[in-house]
Amino acid sequence: MENVQAGEPRYLKRRVKGCTLDVHPSERALVIQYEVEATILGEMGEAMVGERKECQKIIRLKSLNTNTDTSSLARKVVEECRLIHPSKVREVEQLLFYLQNRKHTNGADNQDKKRISPRDFAPYPGVELDEEASISSIDEYVELLYEDIQEKIRGATLIFQLARNPDNLEELLQNEAALGALARVLREDWKQSVDLATTIVYVFFCFSSFSQFHGLVTQFKIGALCMNIIEHELKRHDLWQEELQKKKRAYEEFSENQTLRKEHEKSFRKYQSLLTKQEQLLRVALCLLLNLAEDTRTELKMRNKNIVHMLVKIVDREDEELLLVVVSFLKKLSIFLENKNDMAETLAVEKLARLVPCEHEELLTTTLRLLLNLSFDTSLRSQMVQAGLVPKLSSLLADEGQRQLSMCILYHISMDDRFKSMFADADCIPQLMKMVYDCGEEKMDVELISLCINLAANKSNAQVICAGNGLKMLMKRALKLKDVLVMKMIRNLSQHSGPTKSLFLDHVGDLAAQISEEESEEFVIECLGTMANLTISDLDWALVLREYNLVPYLKDKLKPGCAEDDLILEVVILIGTVSMDDSCAAMLAKSGIIPALIQLLNAQQEDDEFVCQIVYVFYQMVFHKATRDVIIKDTQAPAYLIDLMHDNNAEIRKVCDNTLDIIAEYDEEWGKKIQTEKFRWYNSQWLEMVENRQMDEAEEPFLYGEDGESFMGNDDILERPDLFYTADGIISPDFYSDFQNGELGQTGYMSSASEQFVPSAKLAADRPVSAYGFRPDEHFFYNYSTDSR
Numbered sequence: 001m002e003n004v005q006a007g008e009p010r011y012l013k014r015r016v017k018g019c020t021l022d023v024h025p026s027e028r029a030l031v032i033q034y035e036v037e038a039t040i041l042g043e044m045g046e047a048m049v050g051e052r053k054e055c056q057k058i059i060r061l062k063s064l065n066t067n068t069d070t071s072s073l074a075r076k077v078v079e080e081c082r083l084i085h086p087s088k089v090r091e092v093e094q095l096l097f098y099l100q101n102r103k104h105t106n107g108a109d110n111q112d113k114k115r116i117s118p119r120d121f122a123p124y125p126g127v128e129l130d131e132e133a134s135i136s137s138i139d140e141y142v143e144l145l146y147e148d149i150q151e152k153i154r155g156a157t158l159i160f161q162l163a164r165n166p167d168n169l170e171e172l173l174q175n176e177a178a179l180g181a182l183a184r185v186l187r188e189d190w191k192q193s194v195d196l197a198t199t200i201v202y203v204f205f206c207f208s209s210f211s212q213f214h215g216l217v218t219q220f221k222i223g224a225l226c227m228n229i230i231e232h233e234l235k236r237h238d239l240w241q242e243e244l245q246k247k248k249r250a251y252e253e254f255s256e257n258q259t260l261r262k263e264h265e266k267s268f269r270k271y272q273s274l275l276t277k278q279e280q281l282l283r284v285a286l287c288l289l290l291n292l293a294e295d296t297r298t299e300l301k302m303r304n305k306n307i308v309h310m311l312v313k314i315v316d317r318e319d320e321e322l323l324l325v326v327v328s329f330l331k332k333l334s335i336f337l338e339n340k341n342d343m344a345e346t347l348a349v350e351k352l353a354r355l356v357p358c359e360h361e362e363l364l365t366t367t368l369r370l371l372l373n374l375s376f377d378t379s380l381r382s383q384m385v386q387a388g389l390v391p392k393l394s395s396l397l398a399d400e401g402q403r404q405l406s407m408c409i410l411y412h413i414s415m416d417d418r419f420k421s422m423f424a425d426a427d428c429i430p431q432l433m434k435m436v437y438d439c440g441e442e443k444m445d446v447e448l449i450s451l452c453i454n455l456a457a458n459k460s461n462a463q464v465i466c467a468g469n470g471l472k473m474l475m476k477r478a479l480k481l482k483d484v485l486v487m488k489m490i491r492n493l494s495q496h497s498g499p500t501k502s503l504f505l506d507h508v509g510d511l512a513a514q515i516s517e518e519e520s521e522e523f524v525i526e527c528l529g530t531m532a533n534l535t536i537s538d539l540d541w542a543l544v545l546r547e548y549n550l551v552p553y554l555k556d557k558l559k560p561g562c563a564e565d566d567l568i569l570e571v572v573i574l575i576g577t578v579s580m581d582d583s584c585a586a587m588l589a590k591s592g593i594i595p596a597l598i599q600l601l602n603a604q605q606e607d608d609e610f611v612c613q614i615v616y617v618f619y620q621m622v623f624h625k626a627t628r629d630v631i632i633k634d635t636q637a638p639a640y641l642i643d644l645m646h647d648n649n650a651e652i653r654k655v656c657d658n659t660l661d662i663i664a665e666y667d668e669e670w671g672k673k674i675q676t677e678k679f680r681w682y683n684s685q686w687l688e689m690v691e692n693r694q695m696d697e698a699e700e701p702f703l704y705g706e707d708g709e710s711f712m713g714n715d716d717i718l719e720r721p722d723l724f725y726t727a728d729g730i731i732s733p734d735f736y737s738d739f740q741n742g743e744l745g746q747t748g749y750m751s752s753a754s755e756q757f758v759p760s761a762k763l764a765a766d767r768p769v770s771a772y773g774f775r776p777d778e779h780f781f782y783n784y785s786t787d788s789r
Contacts, residue, residue: 019083021084028062030095061077070093074090074096138178142177156182163202173207173213197281201281204220205291214295222288307329308333315330324362328366334373335373344377348374349384352367369405371384375412381416382419389409390410390419390422391428393410394406394423394426423461424458436448436474453485457495459498462492462500474486474490482523491526508539515550528567540581541584545578545584558572559599561603576616582624588621588627589626598637608647608652611652631663642660645681
């Protein structure tokens with residue numbers, strides 16, 4: 001029997017209990033939680049339960065992908081891991097299936113921040129050690145931190161080896177002496193050795209990779225120290241470049257001097273060596289700060305210390321791994337208004353533009369996500385255009401991996417009318433049309449069709465879209481699939497004058513056939529809007545109305561409340577378009593549409609858009625004798641128009657004035673009423689003053705004769721032409737027609753004629769702009785699942 005010293009326990013066996021399985025929250029790995037129970041030999045030789053310890057094992061599944069057979073992999077895991085009982089194969093398979101299909105969200109809010117694992121950082125040239133660190137020798141490594149710089153580097157490097165293994169972090173956390181010594185050395189000696197500073201920051205970065213250790217990093221004020229280090233290194237870099245430029249200028253000035261040339265080459269090699277080490281330090285320091293920035297309060301402190309300006313300055317560097325960290329940090333910061341404004345101030349977009357495109361796929365993706373965040377700002381979109389990003393982003397549409405992000409940024413740029421025309425020359429539209437064609441009968445991505453809708457609102461783009469069989473292909477898809485968004489795009493195409501609009505002559509019948517109760521209301525609205533845009537002289541609207549029996553449908557939809565306002569408005573606009581044709585106007589008048597329009601005008605008198613478009617219908621109809629007589633003699637439309645002459649909406653006033661001018665020209669009785677009303681309106685202040693004098697006998701006695709009778713009598717002021725005095729003599733209300741004809745002199749009662757009397761507006765050539773339907777500033781997206789931040 002072996003001799004056992006007193007007080008020393010003797011272990012008989014260890015047993016695993018309570019094994020549970022779970023998935024790792026961020027990696028493709030299984031996590032096994034289990035408890036180890038040790039049985040020891042007591043003083044009397046009896047077996048007794050000793051200590052219990054909770055343990056964790058992580059099984060990383062590097063080979064797991066979308067094509068992996070989870071059943072086979074589950075059996076393999078159970079066979080190789082003795083901790084998992086064979087009866088749990090089915091449970092392992094379910095967990096593997098979950099990991100295989102789990103989607104890592106990569107939206108625009110930067111909550112998807114991918115952590116950079118401590119294992120990603122291998123010791124860099126200059127600090128590799130042949131010896132392997134052991135957690136049991138931690139005290140020896142701490143003692144090295146009190147020696148000279150080289151020994152400090154060696155001690156810090158050995159501790160870094162331990163910290164790279166997450167299983168050692170808990171134990172290192174308990175060793176306050178080690179962490180305190182590391183923090184002290186970093187604070188005191190970081191300027192003396194870049195290698196020492198980099199290695200110690202690496203150690204604390206390992207802790208910052210786990211949220212539960214952030215308090216430890218904050219306790220030693222490592223974040224603030226890293227900010228100071230970054231600021232100092234950037235200033236040092238500026239000095240290096242300045243010194244290098246001096247030597248370069250000296251060498252270029254005396255190119256035959258070989259000594260200057262060699263000195264410049266030597267300085268350049270030294271600069272590159274220093275730059276490599278500096279960028280390694282900047283990278284790990286920024287990674288640590290990026291981890292700590294999970295707490296918005298900590299992020300605010302960084303912002304107050306100009307973190308954005310520092311990051312934008314580093315964007316000029318060439319090291320792609322450093323740039324990836326910098327752009328990731330900027331992406332996270334960009335979701336806050338203050339940070340976004342700082343990026344605009346520092347011209348970040350101009351510097352980021354050089355990274356699009358680049359060979360480093362992850363850097364390119366992160367840069368596009370940052371640009372997408374910034375593209376919500378109008379001024380930054382303008383900077384993107386000036387930096388030449390439109391053709392660059394257009395070229396990325398061919399890359400399936402970057403297509404969606406590129407389209408989202410282009411969509412935001414296309415919202416501004418100033419930049420729509422730039423797409424016509426950027427080889428963007430042919431690629432978009434090919435994508436639309438390739439969709440076949442499948443549902444189209446909303447980003448794709450939204451961008452197409454915006455671009456179709458520009459005349460140059462519309463010509464490129466309709467080139468070849470573009471319009472025919474779009475019409476075929478829209479009518480076959482009843483696609484509302486494609487029809488919205490077609491509607492935008494139809495608004496442009498010139499050769500584009502004439503292409504719609506072949507499709508008028510197809511559009512008219514969709515105007516029925518059987519089709520969805522949204523689709524009918526777009527078809528009506530498209531037809532309303534077709535102001536083509538060669539189009540026989542009367543034939544279209546008869547062929548497809550549209551008049552009863554149009555009249556029925558004019559009844560207030562019979563349909564949604566959007567649909568009723570499009571019907572009114574279409575009536576305005578077809579009323580340009582004499583025979584169509586007569587057909588509509590006979591059907592009783594004019595009284596229906598007046599009834600609708602009464603019902604929608606508070607809606608400026610309805611009022612404006614109905615008045616425009618009257619404007620079109622008064623050009624034709626048949627409808628003009630109906631409007632003037634059989635309806636109260638002129639009276640409504642007189643009431644609307646002084647509406648607050650300038651567009652309504654303009655259309656009313658033009659319509660009333662035509663009515664006054666053809667009907668003498670209404671002409672006098674219109675003339676009198678205009679006179680009353682434009683001279684209302686003067687008339688009010690005269691009437692007030694009539695009412696105030698005491699203050700204005702000169703208005704009364706000797707017998708106390710008023711000079712005015714009881715007559716209307718406008719019936720007393722003797723009261724209309726100017727410097728040149730007496731005028732009557734008939735002056736107004738002379739004024740319209742340009743025969744009136746530059747005189748007036750209280751001021752010049754140009755201030756008192758306003759001549760009638762010129763005849764309107766175009767329909768008032770409709771506020772309904774698609775607007776270029778209409779937002780389709782309020783959040784992006786693929787990006788945006």
